[in-house]
Amino acid sequence: MTEPLPIAETSRLIASDLVNGTPVYSNNGEHLGSIRNFMVDKASGRTDYAVLQFGGFLGIGNDYYPIPWEKLSYEPIRSGYVVDITPEQIKSAPRYGEEVPVYDKDYDRRLTEYYQSPAPIL
């Protein structure tokens, strides 16, 4: 008997409340951590940032790291994302703990400049 695919993988869509835990890999295929949530533009419905956790990896604990969406590629075969950032980048990246920062223009700019990614379309 063949196990059916879980619902999440029979669809190109995922429910916004089920993204937590989606695995994240490096370009080299190393398991880095997982998705905590997506930061979605309320007006456009577009995901601007994926918030990652790197539990234990590089000894960096359980902080949350917002990563510009365009740094992620979805890989259906692994049901996860490959993130185009280096361990060096992660080490000094913007992060937060329990207190979620305000994702305002200054924070957008900080993240955009840190990852040298295009600024969000406002």
Added chain:
Amino acid sequence: MTEPLPIAETSRLIASDLVNGTPVYSNNGEHLGSIRNFMVDKASGRTDYAVLQFGGFLGIGNDYYPIPWEKLSYEPIRSGYVVDITPEQIKSAPRYGEEVPVYDKDYDRRLTEYYQSPAPIL
């Protein structure tokens, strides 16, 4: 003393796990229900459907109604969405209960045709 705005409203972004409960209004300003979740394209990060609950409205109970994203407009002043559909449309709209359907091409087509909205970009 003035109450500070809640975090969610100081930002143009919302965390994907916090969309549940966002209010939804009709074109006439009537409170219809609330957002249950967003259905997000895993590859593009784009929200294709908002899933709505119309608890009690029209006597239609607690089913979930996926609505094409382009039918919704965000209204910052009400911290909610206006949905461009009629009570008539809601009454016979595609819906589900506890068992979430597979959002495959057939379901996309069904929703697209029902709401006469453009097909999702695959």
